[in-house]
Amino acid sequence: MANTVIQVNDLTKIFETKKEKVTALQDVNLTIKNREFVVLVGASGCGKTTLINTIAGFEKPTSGEVLLHGEPVTGIDPRCGMVFQQYALFDWKTVINNVDFGLKMKGMKLKERRELAQQYIDMVGLQGFENAYPSQLSGGMKQRVSLARTLANNPEIMLLDEPFAALDAMTRQVLQEELIRIYSESQKTILFITHSIDEALLLSTRVSVMTSRPGKIKQFLENDLPWPRDADVQLHPRYQELKSEVWSTVQEEVMKTAGLLGADKDKC
Amino acid sequence: MPSLSGNNVPGLLKGFKLDLRVVSVISLVLFITIWESIIRAGLVAPLFLPAPSMIVNDFMRLYERGEIWFHISASARRVLIGFALAGSIAVPLGILLGASKFLKAVADPLLSILRPLPSMSWIPLSLLWLGITETQKYSIVFMGSFAPTVLYTIEATRSIDPVIIRAALNLGASRARLMREVILPGSLPMIVSGLKVMLGIAWTTVISAELVAADKGLGYLIMDGREFFRTEQVLLGMALISITVMTIDIAFRSVEKKIIPWMEG
Ligand SMILES: Nc1ncnc2c1ncn2[C@@H]1O[C@H](COP(=O)(O)OP(=O)(O)OP(=O)(O)O)[C@@H](O)[C@H]1O
Ligand SMILES: [Mg+2]
Numbered sequence: 001m002a003n004t005v006i007q008v009n010d011l012t013k014i015f016e017t018k019k020e021k022v023t024a025l026q027d028v029n030l031t032i033k034n035r036e037f038v039v040l041v042g043a044s045g046c047g048k049t050t051l052i053n054t055i056a057g058f059e060k061p062t063s064g065e066v067l068l069h070g071e072p073v074t075g076i077d078p079r080c081g082m083v084f085q086q087y088a089l090f091d092w093k094t095v096i097n098n099v100d101f102g103l104k105m106k107g108m109k110l111k112e113r114r115e116l117a118q119q120y121i122d123m124v125g126l127q128g129f130e131n132a133y134p135s136q137l138s139g140g141m142k143q144r145v146s147l148a149r150t151l152a153n154n155p156e157i158m159l160l161d162e163p164f165a166a167l168d169a170m171t172r173q174v175l176q177e178e179l180i181r182i183y184s185e186s187q188k189t190i191l192f193i194t195h196s197i198d199e200a201l202l203l204s205t206r207v208s209v210m211t212s213r214p215g216k217i218k219q220f221l222e223n224d225l226p227w228p229r230d231a232d233v234q235l236h237p238r239y240q241e242l243k244s245e246v247w248s249t250v251q252e253e254v255m256k257t258a259g260l261l262g263a264d265k266d267k268c
Numbered sequence: 269m270p271s272l273s274g275n276n277v278p279g280l281l282k283g284f285k286l287d288l289r290v291v292s293v294i295s296l297v298l299f300i301t302i303w304e305s306i307i308r309a310g311l312v313a314p315l316f317l318p319a320p321s322m323i324v325n326d327f328m329r330l331y332e333r334g335e336i337w338f339h340i341s342a343s344a345r346r347v348l349i350g351f352a353l354a355g356s357i358a359v360p361l362g363i364l365l366g367a368s369k370f371l372k373a374v375a376d377p378l379l380s381i382l383r384p385l386p387s388m389s390w391i392p393l394s395l396l397w398l399g400i401t402e403t404q405k406y407s408i409v410f411m412g413s414f415a416p417t418v419l420y421t422i423e424a425t426r427s428i429d430p431v432i433i434r435a436a437l438n439l440g441a442s443r444a445r446l447m448r449e450v451i452l453p454g455s456l457p458m459i460v461s462g463l464k465v466m467l468g469i470a471w472t473t474v475i476s477a478e479l480v481a482a483d484k485g486l487g488y489l490i491m492d493g494r495e496f497f498r499t500e501q502v503l504l505g506m507a508l509i510s511i512t513v514m515t516i517d518i519a520f521r522s523v524e525k526k527i528i529p530w531m532e533g
Contacts, residue, residue: 058434078440088435092453092530101449102439133530153439 002186003164004070005157005189006032011064024050026214027064037183037190039204041197041246043254047215047247048193052159055191056080068157081155083163085193088144089134095145096121096130102153120148123178125171139166147175151182164199167224173231177201180229197246201225202233207213209249212256219249252257313367318500323507326500335489339505340512343474343485346402347516350409351470357462358414362421362459363452372422379415387412387473400481405474412473413466420462422457457528464520471513486512 008030015022024047032038052061053065057076060136066073068080081102089098096117108218120123121130124144134142135153143166150158180203183190194200200207209219223242225233233239300320306312307319314322330336365372390408398404426450436450467473486509493501 054435058438076434076437080438080439082435082438082521084431084435086431088429090430090432090436090450090453092347092456092528100439101436105440105445135530149439 003033004031005034005036005068005199006191007057007067007070007091008051009065009067010053011051011066012062013047014062022199023214026216028215028217030087030208030217032189034112034189036186037192037203039192039194039200039207040192040210041200041207041250042210042215043212043250044195046210046212046253048210049161050057051053051210052082052161052191052193054065055157056082061192079154079155080157080159081150081153083147083150083158083160085161085165087134087139087146089149091134091150094131094133095126095137098134098145099148099152101149106153106204117148117152120152123151124148124175140168142170143167144171144175158192159189160190162195165195172199177230179203192244196197197217197232197243197250200246201242202229202231207246209246209253212253218253219246221246298446315497315499318503322500323504325496326504330501330504331355336508339484339486339489340508341480343487343509344512344516346405346410346474346477346485347467350406351413351467351473352412352465353406354413354417354466354470358417359421359459359463362418363425363447363455364427365418366422367447367451375418379418382411382415383419385412385415387469388476391477395481400483405477405482408477409470409473415471417466421455421459424458424462425451427458428454445458454475459529460528464517464524466515467516467520471509473475475509 006173008028011025011028011030012023013025015024028047028051030038030051040051041049043253050059055068057080068077068156082197093101096114099120100113100117102117116243117141117202118130121127124147126141126148127143129137129141136146137145143163147160147163150160162163166176167175176199183189183203192200192203204223207219207221207223208217209221210216211218221242225242279318294441304321306320307314307322361375365375383408387408390411394408394411396405398407415440431456433446436446441449450474474485478514479491482491486505489508490502490505493499499524
């Protein structure tokens with residue numbers, strides 16, 4: 001399909017440590033088409049970060065493959081802009097130097113990239129902190145710098161790993177709405193990870209639920225809530241239907257994780 | 269639990285801080301006074317342990333002959349030149365070896381053999397090769413600190429969180445840019461703290477070398493005093509070492525703040 005941007009075929013990822021082998025992902029299949037906004041939900045430790053890392057080229061598949069526009073991913077690919085769960089900021093650079101890093105790498109002139117970076121700093125509400133170092137920021141502020149850094153680089157594909165987890169409810173809502181706006185106005189394809197079903201339904205065109213370890217994609221759900229969206233989408237009658245549908249699958253997996261933990265203990 | 273935070277009792281805490289500084293001064297004055305009176309009372313022979321006033325007199329004697337600064341600068345120059353030579357070659361080399369597994373494998377055996385050798389163990393060989401010269405002093409500092417600095421720098425580059433490197437590559441950094449924009453600044457705090465240790469070792473090395481063979485420097489001053497039974501000159505030399513190293517330490521710390529401004533404290 002010419003329309004396909006990300007294609008994951010039978011992806012299995014096994015981490016080998018000295019003590020044990022952890023199967024983080026097993027036979028994952030996922031196809032994301034151009035301009036889709038896919039949100040991935042799943043219990044903690046089920047392999048969401050591993051999946052997104054493999055798509056970005058940070059991890060090599062144990063078996064299976066990841067294709068970007070039909071070509072296998074062989075290394076870290078700047079077409080996929082990543083927002084990291086752990087922020088991954090450059091501690092030695094000020095906020096503005098963090099945000100314009102990608103532009104600098106592209107060879108953009110100082111004045112031009114400063115202006116652009118400033119726009120994104122304003123967007124995430126960090127004006128006044130341009131010259132602060134990351135060590136002087138709170139967790140939520142760091143997360144916003146990380147988001148601005150990736151957005152400023154304007155990647156075709158965005159991979160976001162729980163980007164709003166450390167934010168207060170109000171800031172989260174502002175940034176969710178910004179992301180909706182950016183998505184609506186651009187041609188971006190987005191894969192977004194979250195623990196929040198509400199966030200998944202607010203943002204996505206499609207929700208997918210992962211099973212607990214080893215991670216597999218268990219359910220795809222077309223999110224047909226109307227656009228443009230804002231927080232009021234929760235009042236839509238379809239919202240509750242979708243929510244309970246996702247919730248029942250997630251709940252099953254969470255219960256299984258709890259059960260599995262019990263079984264593991266018995267083995268020891 | 270109620271706590272005495274700074275906000276509740278700012279005056280008390282401030283006063284307390286000041287008190288501590290006064291305590292330190294009093295302690296120093298008391299120490300010197302007791303020492304002075306023990307010698308004045310004739311409890312210990314001045315040849316064995318001269319009184320502080322005798323050390324000050326000796327300082328004045330040498331000061332008038334312009335010898336104080338002469339010896340301090342002689343030692344300091346040896347330390348700083350040897351240290352700068354070692355650092356300016358070892359740090360870039362360490363960063364290079366940190367980036368290339370192949371080059372590291374090439375260099376590893378030699379570095380592993382050199383590392384355990386204390387600086388002082390180079391003194392005899394350096395005397396044989398270079399004689400009692402300035403180059404000989406630089407070379408022992410260099411040999412003593414080169415391998416540890418390279419290895420420490422390699423370790424510093426390895427200590428960078430891999431997620432940070434991923435982020436840089438994900439944002440389009442080339443290999444060369446990654447080195448300059450991420451690996452170098454990211455490992456700088458650890459490199460600088462390693463260099464601080466090496467600077468301390470460089471002092472020990474130079475003073476030891478001067479104690480063995482030299483015609484100037486603080487180590488020489490001490491040996492010269494010993495030879496002529498001028499114990500006050502021995503103690504003066506020791507005091508000057510202490511003061512010089514403390515001064516350089518303070519200077520180094522202010523440089524450190526300038527080159528790694530993102531580190532707090
Ligand atoms: N580098 C690694 N080495 C060994 N095991 C790993 C490694 N990375 C991840 N794992 C394991 O793989 C599993 C999946 O981890 P992953 O980080 O993908 O989970 P996650 O779904 O992102 O969880 P969370 O929601 O808590 O972020 C976990 O059991 C984890 O312990
Ligand atoms: Mg994760």
